[in-house]
Amino acid sequence: MQRFYFDHNATTPVAPEVLEAMTACLGQVYGNASSIHHFGQAAKERMEAARRQLAALMGCPPADIVFTSGGTESDNMAVLGAVRARAGARRVVTSAIEHPAVLGPCQHLEREGVQVTRLRVGPSGVVDPADVRRALRPDTALVSIMHANNELGTVQPIAEIAAIARAAGVPLHVDGVQALGRIPVDVTALAVDLYSVSGHKLYAPKGVGALYVRKGTALEPIAFGGHHERDRRPGTENVPGIAAFGAAAELAGRTLAAESARLGALRDRLEEAVPRRISGATVNGSRANRTPNTSNICFDAIDGEALVIALDLRGFAVSTGAACSSGALAPSHVLTAIGLSPDRARASMRFSLGRGTTAEQVDALVDALEGAVGHLRRISAHA
Amino acid sequence: MSGGVDSSTVAAMLVRQGRAVIGLTMQLWNQRRLPGLSSDGATGRCCSLDDVYDARRVAEQIGIPYYVVNFERQFEESVVKPFVEDYLAGRTPIPCALCNNFIKFDRFLDLADSVGAHEIATGHYARVRYGQASDRWQLLRAVDQTKDQTYFLFGLTQRQLARTLFPLGELAKLEVRDLAREMGLAVAAKGDSQEICFVPNGDYAAFLAAYLEESGVPVEPVRGEIVTSGGRKLGEHEGVHHFTVGQRRGLGVATGEPLYVIATDPRTQRVTVGRNDELLRAGFTARDVNWISIAGVAGSARAQVKIRNKHAAAPATLHATDDPDRVEVRFDAPQRAVTPGQGAVFYDGEVVLGGGWIE
Numbered sequence: 001m002q003r004f005y006f007d008h009n010a011t012t013p014v015a016p017e018v019l020e021a022m023t024a025c026l027g028q029v030y031g032n033a034s035s036i037h038h039f040g041q042a043a044k045e046r047m048e049a050a051r052r053q054l055a056a057l058m059g060c061p062p063a064d065i066v067f068t069s070g071g072t073e074s075d076n077m078a079v080l081g082a083v084r085a086r087a088g089a090r091r092v093v094t095s096a097i098e099h100p101a102v103l104g105p106c107q108h109l110e111r112e113g114v115q116v117t118r119l120r121v122g123p124s125g126v127v128d129p130a131d132v133r134r135a136l137r138p139d140t141a142l143v144s145i146m147h148a149n150n151e152l153g154t155v156q157p158i159a160e161i162a163a164i165a166r167a168a169g170v171p172l173h174v175d176g177v178q179a180l181g182r183i184p185v186d187v188t189a190l191a192v193d194l195y196s197v198s199g200h201k202l203y204a205p206k207g208v209g210a211l212y213v214r215k216g217t218a219l220e221p222i223a224f225g226g227h228h229e230r231d232r233r234p235g236t237e238n239v240p241g242i243a244a245f246g247a248a249a250e251l252a253g254r255t256l257a258a259e260s261a262r263l264g265a266l267r268d269r270l271e272e273a274v275p276r277r278i279s280g281a282t283v284n285g286s287r288a289n290r291t292p293n294t295s296n297i298c299f300d301a302i303d304g305e306a307l308v309i310a311l312d313l314r315g316f317a318v319s320t321g322a323a324c325s326s327g328a329l330a331p332s333h334v335l336t337a338i339g340l341s342p343d344r345a346r347a348s349m350r351f352s353l354g355r356g357t358t359a360e361q362v363d364a365l366v367d368a369l370e371g372a373v374g375h376l377r378r379i380s381a382h383a
Numbered sequence: 384m385s386g387g388v389d390s391s392t393v394a395a396m397l398v399r400q401g402r403a404v405i406g407l408t409m410q411l412w413n414q415r416r417l418p419g420l421s422s423d424g425a426t427g428r429c430c431s432l433d434d435v436y437d438a439r440r441v442a443e444q445i446g447i448p449y450y451v452v453n454f455e456r457q458f459e460e461s462v463v464k465p466f467v468e469d470y471l472a473g474r475t476p477i478p479c480a481l482c483n484n485f486i487k488f489d490r491f492l493d494l495a496d497s498v499g500a501h502e503i504a505t506g507h508y509a510r511v512r513y514g515q516a517s518d519r520w521q522l523l524r525a526v527d528q529t530k531d532q533t534y535f536l537f538g539l540t541q542r543q544l545a546r547t548l549f550p551l552g553e554l555a556k557l558e559v560r561d562l563a564r565e566m567g568l569a570v571a572a573k574g575d576s577q578e579i580c581f582v583p584n585g586d587y588a589a590f591l592a593a594y595l596e597e598s599g600v601p602v603e604p605v606r607g608e609i610v611t612s613g614g615r616k617l618g619e620h621e622g623v624h625h626f627t628v629g630q631r632r633g634l635g636v637a638t639g640e641p642l643y644v645i646a647t648d649p650r651t652q653r654v655t656v657g658r659n660d661e662l663l664r665a666g667f668t669a670r671d672v673n674w675i676s677i678a679g680v681a682g683s684a685r686a687q688v689k690i691r692n693k694h695a696a697a698p699a700t701l702h703a704t705d706d707p708d709r710v711e712v713r714f715d716a717p718q719r720a721v722t723p724g725q726g727a728v729f730y731d732g733e734v735v736l737g738g739g740w741i742e
Contacts, residue, residue: 303497305452305453306493306494306497306498307497309405309450309452309494309497309498310497310498310499312448312450313405313448313498313499329452329453330453375497375499376497379493379496379497380493
């Protein structure tokens with residue numbers, strides 16, 4: 001069976017040029033980047049080259065980048081580290097549509113007595129900067145808002161939020177895991193303090209990420225050990241992963257403009273065909289300001305879990321909701337936060353496109369959707 | 384696929400027969416939901432991550448697509464809530480029968496339709512056969528009488544039976560383990576699951592308390608009297624939901640002769656105890672009767688009636704009532720501990736005629 005991958009927001013395949021950079025490093029560069037000898041220096045060199053590559057994509061000085069094991073670690077480091085670094089910190093402002101990697105540490109802080117304000121968003125799926133301003137208090141330690149939402153693709157007004165936070169003297173963390181490589185990101189121009197990214201969302205392997213820490217931002221470490229990453233993140237660096245991340249960043253920088261135009265056109269092709277061919281199909285969230293590769297569509301009276309399985313059996317990988325530990329699905333907190341009923345949230349599918357996606361694949365997906373949705377509706381009408 | 388040896392073997396058998404099989408595990412209950420209930424080392428837990436891991440591993444091994452589907456919402460509505468309500472109302476529920484009726488053969492079949500599967504197969508020990516003469520699908524006891532699970536399957540409808548496969552119905556448990564071993568299944572030596580899957584260690588009173596507390600209506604501390612059938616007070620207790628008809632242990636009253644729970648009354652919180660022979664009943668009414676191998680009884684019919692899972696079906700006469708959903712059951716000889724809330728299943732030899740709930 002031919003298989004088509006429409007789940008690039010979950011993860012992306014490793015790009016050939018990234019794989020090459022990684023295997024070259026894996027095979028040849030085995031020193032510990034902290035060692036003073038030749039082998040250590042070679043590893044360090046490789047790592048610093050990758051840091052420069054990533055810094056170029058993010059628009060920041062290389063020294064402001066801390067490599068981590070991925071987006072979740074970066075988010076935890078930022079949220080826990082920034083709050084704990086601020087004496088008298090009693091409050092965090094975030095949004096209801098954040099990724100669990102941000103909501104989780106916030107909840108943890110709540111148990112330690114920190115007040116967490118989760119800003120609500122309307123049906124657009126976009127945080128209102130005025131809400132951020134209203135939520136700030138003198139004892140607010142951190143604002144944490146995502147750049148692009150993983151389920152809707154909606155892009156948040158980070159520059160405006162950053163201006164508000166800066167005026168109030170509160171650091172801003174941005175979870176940029178779904179933004180980097182999909183839309184232009186310039187953390188200096190955005191004027192944010194902390195920015196989390198993950199390699200495997202932009203064609204690098206799993207297990208490598210980074211946190212941008214603007215020079216001067218107070219951040220307590222969350223793990224303790226050696227002096228790696230300028231005392232900000234202990235642990236022997238994942239040099240091959242970091243090399244791959246660097247190569248992926250360079251690839252993204254080179255292809256971003258053309259690729260985002262191409263994916264935007266494919267996404268529009270999908271969103272034009274689906275409502276035309278399938279009744280009761282509505283795009284969730286704002287269509288104006290989104291990452292070009294993401295489309296979230298609700299199919300009236302459909303059990304999303306059954307649709308995902310039916311599509312997978314036809315060779316199409318899409319996603320719905322959030323997978324829990326067993327692999328079963330729970331209704332998405334993002335979709336319920338933008339006002340969808342649990343039933344409509346369960347009836348919604350996320351399609352996320354990527355480098356391998358073609359117009360033929362999109363057309364095949366629309367055909368499969370039409371068949372599967374029609375079948376599901378016919379049998380539920382008989383039940 | 385529960386991750387146990389039975390459903391794993393079924394999946395592997397069907398693959399071996401050359402059928403196109405899709406493996407599904409139903410996520411029914413979040414074991415971490417009631418943190419007050421320690422389930423460490425608990426037996427018979429359902430939907431644990433270990434079980435899902437095992438099921439996934441078997442699916443990989445036999446090369447079939449595999450999915451975990453979330454039926455937690457439906458399970459709570461159709462099984463857990465009625466389970467709690469039954470206990471509070473002084474009945475002794477059998478959640479497995481409810482789960483079979485409303486989840487395993489209902490939602491599961493819908494899902495099969497959704498993904499284009501023609502039949503469903505489970506690891507239950509029972510047999511299904513089409514009866515030419517009656518033009519009905521029949522449910523029969525498993526060949527392995529010690530494993531027979533038809534008692535929990537009396538709610539199956541004709542539509543469900545028509546599309547259900549019970550490949551283990553013809554096999555003995557030992558043969559199933561042999562098959563699993565022979566096919567090299569990773570779970571071949573895994574222990575059988577027992578008790579009620581969502582209640583850790585079978586402590587249903589603790590489950591009730593934790594569940595009700597979570598839902599914001601904690602069980603109010605109640606005290607009731609333990610009395611003899613003559614009305615003599617023997618002691619006190621902390622709620623009728625701690626008792627079930629026929630129970631002997633844990634009464635907390637000391638008398639010269641063994642005493643059993645004869646009846647519980649949630650309204651007065653009174654638990655009546657008595658001698659073993661006071662437990663005997665000549666009959667009862669079954670409600671919400673589902674007919675399987677026959678369309679119903681006109682007037683009366685002979686049957687063997689099983690009133691709990693471990694009961695040896697006793698000869699009885701079924702009498703139709705004005706209400707087609709109710710049947711009067713009259714035993715030939717009085718039976719011990721007829722317990723409201725339990726199922727009553729009517730057999731004609733190995734054939735399940737139908738069944739209902741003891742009123």
